[in-house]
Amino acid sequence: MRYVVTHPRRVRGESVHQTSWEKKLLLSKEREEIQVKVQSQTAARDPETLRKEIEEAFLMPEVEHFVETPEVRETEARMKLWLDAGYPVHLIGPTGCGKTSLAMHVARQFGRPVVWINGDESITTADLIGGYSQIENESVRDKYIHNVFKSKDVMKVEWVDNPLSLACKYGYTLIYNEFSRTKPAANNVFLSVFEEGVLELPTKFGEDRYIRVHPEFRAILTSNSIEYAGIHRPQDALLDRMVGIYTDYYGYETELRIVMEHTGLEEDVARRVVEIVRYLRDRLPDAQKPGTRACIMIGKGLKMLNRSSGIGLDQICIDVIANKTSSKKEMEEKRELVCEAIAAVQEGSGG
Numbered sequence: 001m002r003y004v005v006t007h008p009r010r011v012r013g014e015s016v017h018q019t020s021w022e023k024k025l026l027l028s029k030e031r032e033e034i035q036v037k038v039q040s041q042t043a044a045r046d047p048e049t050l051r052k053e054i055e056e057a058f059l060m061p062e063v064e065h066f067v068e069t070p071e072v073r074e075t076e077a078r079m080k081l082w083l084d085a086g087y088p089v090h091l092i093g094p095t096g097c098g099k100t101s102l103a104m105h106v107a108r109q110f111g112r113p114v115v116w117i118n119g120d121e122s123i124t125t126a127d128l129i130g131g132y133s134q135i136e137n138e139s140v141r142d143k144y145i146h147n148v149f150k151s152k153d154v155m156k157v158e159w160v161d162n163p164l165s166l167a168c169k170y171g172y173t174l175i176y177n178e179f180s181r182t183k184p185a186a187n188n189v190f191l192s193v194f195e196e197g198v199l200e201l202p203t204k205f206g207e208d209r210y211i212r213v214h215p216e217f218r219a220i221l222t223s224n225s226i227e228y229a230g231i232h233r234p235q236d237a238l239l240d241r242m243v244g245i246y247t248d249y250y251g252y253e254t255e256l257r258i259v260m261e262h263t264g265l266e267e268d269v270a271r272r273v274v275e276i277v278r279y280l281r282d283r284l285p286d287a288q289k290p291g292t293r294a295c296i297m298i299g300k301g302l303k304m305l306n307r308s309s310g311i312g313l314d315q316i317c318i319d320v321i322a323n324k325t326s327s328k329k330e331m332e333e334k335r336e337l338v339c340e341a342i343a344a345v346q347e348g349s350g351g
């Protein structure tokens with residue numbers, strides 16, 4: 001809804017040769033309130049149409065190449081059990097182990113629109129629930145006339161729902177990725193959502209400050225087990241209202257299937273990639289462990305290799321795990337470990 005503010009045109013008194021009578025009239029007008037003629041520019045769309053448009057906009061795309069092994073299905077089954085029991089599910093696990101893909105895949109299976117929030121230090125409660133859109137219109141009179149006139153009119157127009165309000169109002173599935181990156185105070189609104197089934201809109205005026213949470217509302221939150229120990233430890237009261245499912249790196253066979261699905265590599269090559277990454281994962285510190293994502297990246301890098309470039313498998317692996325390196329010495333140590341991993345896998349495969 002756009003508003004047009006109309007108000008008496010202001011003109012510079014002296015520069016326009018008006019009669020004294022016109023000046024008097026203009027001056028008196030200046031003391032009048034600004035006449036705000038609000039015309040809505042668009043005919044109000046009915047709420048149902050608006051909702052359908054919102055739902056189409058939010059429908060989460062299918063997770064491509066999603067691999068379901070017995071191990072994946074077991075975790076999915078636990079997630080659905082708790083979500084159907086009415087509890088939010090908190091997936092905790094190391095970087096790149098598959099939390100987000102799992103959350104998206106399970107969310108899709110409820111057939112409800114999925115709204116997505118990425119946790120961040122700068123997120124406020126308003127980012128979660130919404131706020132008023134407002135038009136501010138300021139008109140300032142000429143400075144060199146004694147009757148300087150300054151007018152400012154701020155109009156609060158309509159409340160705009162943000163993802164959490166939409167999910168609670170219409171029963172969408174909420175995925176709150178890396179939620180522990182958000183400051184705990186901003187996440188306080190979730191306490192009554194998860195317990196009393198009520199979303200309070202503390203910044204909203206009037207009677208509809210509360211949303212009764214829709215029975216189809218579900219929430220899946222993810223956080224990074226490594227960062228979890230670091231950035232913002234969520235308040236116990238919030239953790240107490242969720243079910244926690246710790247998702248570590250997948251087993252060998254699942255990871256192999258995922259790499260083959262994403263890269264199209266032959267099984268024997270994919271096996272070597274997974275074995276090299278798992279060799280490194282077993283020997284690197286938690287914060288440096290390569291995840292499933294690293295397996296896929298190495299696999300895709302291998303596919304792009306051509307003999308003439310002189311780039312070898314070792315360099316591909318080093319480039320993928322170098323991101324979390326903080327010194328030349330550390331890089332050299334990793335280079336040695338990569339060569340050790342490749343040799344060990346070569347030996348193991350009798351290659």
Ligand SMILES: Nc1ncnc2c1ncn2[C@@H]1O[C@H](COP(=O)(O)OP(=O)(O)OP(=O)(O)O)[C@@H](O)[C@H]1O
Pocket residue numbers: 064065066067068072093094095096097098099100101102224258261292293296
């Ligand atoms: N079951 C699966 N089927 C296919 N691909 C998967 C599966 N699980 C994870 N992946 C792939 O592995 C990579 C890492 O998965 P994902 O991004 O879900 O991990 P994450 O734990 O959410 O990572 P982060 O902590 O960085 O958010 C992605 O490329 C994803 O597509």
